[in-house]
Amino acid sequence: MDGNAPDFAAASRAALADPQLRGNFRRAMDGLMSKRAAQFADAGEWTGVRALAASVRLRALSKLPELLEKLEETCTRNGITVHWAATTDEANAIALDILHRVDAKLVVKGKSMVTEEMHLNAVLEKDGIEVLESDLGEYIVQLDGTMPSHIIMPAIHLNTKQIAHLFKRKIKDAESREDAAYLTDLARRVLRAKFQAADVGMSGVNAAVAETGTLCLIENEGNGRMCTTVPPVHIAFMGLEKVVEKLEDVPPVISLLPRSATGQPITTYVNMISGPRKDGEKDGPREVHLVILDNGRSSIYADPELRDTLRCIRCGACMNHCPVYTKVGGHAYEAPYPGPIGKILVPQIEGLAKRGAMPHACTMCNACVEICPVKIPIVEIMGRLRVEAVKPGGAVKDGGAKASRTEAMVWSGWAAMNASPTAYRVATLAMSKLGNAAPSSLPLLKEWTNVRTKPRFAGRTLHDLARAKGVPDV
Amino acid sequence: MSDARSSILTKLRATRDAHPLPPPASDFAPIEAKRWPPEERLPRIRRLMEAVHTEFIDATEADWPVVLREFLAREGVESLLYAPATEAGKRLVEGWESAANPTLIPYDRPLEDLKPQLFESIEAGFTTTRGAIAETGSLILWPTAEEPRTLSLVPHIHIALLRTDALYDTFLQAMREQGWAQAMPTNVLLVSGPSKTADIEQTLAYGVHGPKRLVVLVVHP
Numbered sequence: 001m002d003g004n005a006p007d008f009a010a011a012s013r014a015a016l017a018d019p020q021l022r023g024n025f026r027r028a029m030d031g032l033m034s035k036r037a038a039q040f041a042d043a044g045e046w047t048g049v050r051a052l053a054a055s056v057r058l059r060a061l062s063k064l065p066e067l068l069e070k071l072e073e074t075c076t077r078n079g080i081t082v083h084w085a086a087t088t089d090e091a092n093a094i095a096l097d098i099l100h101r102v103d104a105k106l107v108v109k110g111k112s113m114v115t116e117e118m119h120l121n122a123v124l125e126k127d128g129i130e131v132l133e134s135d136l137g138e139y140i141v142q143l144d145g146t147m148p149s150h151i152i153m154p155a156i157h158l159n160t161k162q163i164a165h166l167f168k169r170k171i172k173d174a175e176s177r178e179d180a181a182y183l184t185d186l187a188r189r190v191l192r193a194k195f196q197a198a199d200v201g202m203s204g205v206n207a208a209v210a211e212t213g214t215l216c217l218i219e220n221e222g223n224g225r226m227c228t229t230v231p232p233v234h235i236a237f238m239g240l241e242k243v244v245e246k247l248e249d250v251p252p253v254i255s256l257l258p259r260s261a262t263g264q265p266i267t268t269y270v271n272m273i274s275g276p277r278k279d280g281e282k283d284g285p286r287e288v289h290l291v292i293l294d295n296g297r298s299s300i301y302a303d304p305e306l307r308d309t310l311r312c313i314r315c316g317a318c319m320n321h322c323p324v325y326t327k328v329g330g331h332a333y334e335a336p337y338p339g340p341i342g343k344i345l346v347p348q349i350e351g352l353a354k355r356g357a358m359p360h361a362c363t364m365c366n367a368c369v370e371i372c373p374v375k376i377p378i379v380e381i382m383g384r385l386r387v388e389a390v391k392p393g394g395a396v397k398d399g400g401a402k403a404s405r406t407e408a409m410v411w412s413g414w415a416a417m418n419a420s421p422t423a424y425r426v427a428t429l430a431m432s433k434l435g436n437a438a439p440s441s442l443p444l445l446k447e448w449t450n451v452r453t454k455p456r457f458a459g460r461t462l463h464d465l466a467r468a469k470g471v472p473d474v
Numbered sequence: 475m476s477d478a479r480s481s482i483l484t485k486l487r488a489t490r491d492a493h494p495l496p497p498p499a500s501d502f503a504p505i506e507a508k509r510w511p512p513e514e515r516l517p518r519i520r521r522l523m524e525a526v527h528t529e530f531i532d533a534t535e536a537d538w539p540v541v542l543r544e545f546l547a548r549e550g551v552e553s554l555l556y557a558p559a560t561e562a563g564k565r566l567v568e569g570w571e572s573a574a575n576p577t578l579i580p581y582d583r584p585l586e587d588l589k590p591q592l593f594e595s596i597e598a599g600f601t602t603t604r605g606a607i608a609e610t611g612s613l614i615l616w617p618t619a620e621e622p623r624t625l626s627l628v629p630h631i632h633i634a635l636l637r638t639d640a641l642y643d644t645f646l647q648a649m650r651e652q653g654w655a656q657a658m659p660t661n662v663l664l665v666s667g668p669s670k671t672a673d674i675e676q677t678l679a680y681g682v683h684g685p686k687r688l689v690v691l692v693v694h695p
């Protein structure tokens with residue numbers, strides 16, 4: 001592991017040792033899973049709309065360069081200024097340029113995963129610009145000085161008591177009250193003053209429509225509307241895969257996203273922006289900018305198998321259903337996107353040298369694939385990344401970076417054992433007779449037993465049992 | 475950054491052409507199949523929206539301004555922002571001047587001139603709608619030069635006038651029948667309740683940034 005690379009194993013160990021954190025996640029994820037299931041009780045409807053949404057995303061990818069050009073053309077016609085950024089540095093520079101030109105001192109932001117990817121807040125703060133996250137969850141995380149632990153519910157790792165404590169420390173005149181309604185109202189008061197005073201509002205984009213030059217944004221709180229309506233300038237950031245071909249392609253995506261994410265039939269607001277304030281209109285920003293970011297996406301697009309990663313609509317359902325994510329929580333990944341989608345997206349963006357451990361944090365149980373509303377073959381892509389991590393010459397950045405002589409030896413030993421009936425028999429017999437005698441403190445076994453019950457080996461091997469039932473051995 | 479533009483597009487085009495992806499057909503039938511008998515649409519909208527704390531009041535074409543005035547008086551609302559140039563705005567002011575009514579504030583200036591008042595003192599905002607959607611319980615808001623966006627966003631109470639002749643089964647159907655793709659305005663919105671959040675330990679709290687209350691004034695024929 002190189003010096004700067006996040007250490008997933010160490011971070012997971014710390015998370016597993018924190019019962020408070022595990023409890024917070026367990027409760028939240030159980031609730032989200034059952035709410036989602038209730039939304040898709042009609043299996044026929046789920047199958048049909050899911051196939052439709054997957055086709056919408058695939059069709060967009062099949063025409064990606066043309067649709068991005070068309071989006072630029074329609075947005076420009078509508079008065080939106082379109083910018084292109086190959087890297088996060090370029091995207092940050094574009095943002096800073098606009099901010100300097102309008103002499104911005106205060107920025108309010110709606111939730112945007114792309115800006116997390118860009119570390120935009122740190123860049124702006126370094127430049128002396130105050131930047132305030134306005135989604136309540138993001139605001140909490142920002143006050144706490146940490147990063148979001150879930151793409152839909154950024155502060156899911158904290159409970160009410162912890163948030164009350166944080167607000168008391170950080171917000172002037174805050175009372176010490178562990179009450180969600182009071183805390184929400186407190187944040188409302190602080191943020192309303194900021195919306196009113198902000199020079200620039202920033203947002204992400206859930207879908208950008210090439211046909212009409214429309215930016216769609218969905219949210220529950222109204223902060224997204226505030227950021228895109230009240231300040232005189234609005235800057236929207238999107239990954240280049242967010243484009244859809246037609247306006248009619250939006251309803252299938254909107255139908256699945258909130259239902260998959262939080263189990264709501266729809267979010268409180270579906271906001272569709274097609275330009276800055278026109279002559280005669282009394283509100284809305286006077287300038288709207290769209291920053292289209294690549295940051296490795298065009299390389300993902302280049303590989304026909306990995307391309308499916310770009311279908312993602314960022315609903316977060318795969319996280320909610322992932323047995324690994326629900327145990328270790330989002331922070332263990334130390335990445336802008338945690339959970340199953342993070343495990344395939346982040347290594348492709350940041351390279352396998354830094355992120356080669358992420359695809360291993362998976363039991364291959366397929367739960368994420370079963371619930372993904374756009375049918376991304378996450379587990380297959382995960383397998384591909386595991387191979388590329390140890391084998392140079394593949395499509396992903398830093399392929400082969402995780403090649404290990406010991407691992408290669410272990411696997412060739414494993415293959416040899418399975419290829420020789422005698423070796424196999426000796427090994428399985430040894431496990432069934434001696435396995436239970438092994439103390440849980442043994443290296444390797446300890447990793448498992450620290451946070452789980454020790455597995456019990458059956459007294460007889462499967463082959464034994466089968467033979468006893470009269471199944472001929474081979 | 476036009477360099478970025480051409481290098482991104484060139485790469486996407488070259489790699490896509492090397493490994494073409496045939497565009498799949500999109501079958502919209504599963505959404506088109508979502509239908510409710512006309513008489514069930516409004517009750518469904520109401521049920522779904524009430525489940526997320528939306529309030530409903532019923533009126534007729536003849537009496538809705540009076541019904542609204544009485545509601546505001548009952549709730550102790552002291553100021554109402556409205557759009558004076560719209561048909562509904564003109565109807566609203568007729569007969570308003572009796573002393574007991576809340577103060578009517580016309581949205582007749584750019585936002586910049588109204589901001590402090592809008593954020594600090596105005597209690598309610600009144601808008602029309604372009605209909606509602608039965609599948610999800612959503613109002614369609616179509617802000618215009620006469621009826622600005624912040625009317626439905628900043629005041630603590632948003633009152634939305636809904637005529638029952640524009641109820642749709644789905645978002646897709648509304649979009650198609652109203653011909654949205656031909657002429658999108660600066661902003662279109664679906665609104666399905668008052669502002670809410672569950673960011674603090676999954677506990678639902680209403681009125682986080684937008685309106686704390688959403689009141690639908692249903693105008694029956």
Ligand code: SF4
Pocket residue numbers: 260311312313314315316317318319340341368371372373374375376378
């Ligand atoms: S991979 Fe699928 S389930 Fe996960 S966030 Fe993306 S769309 Fe949702």
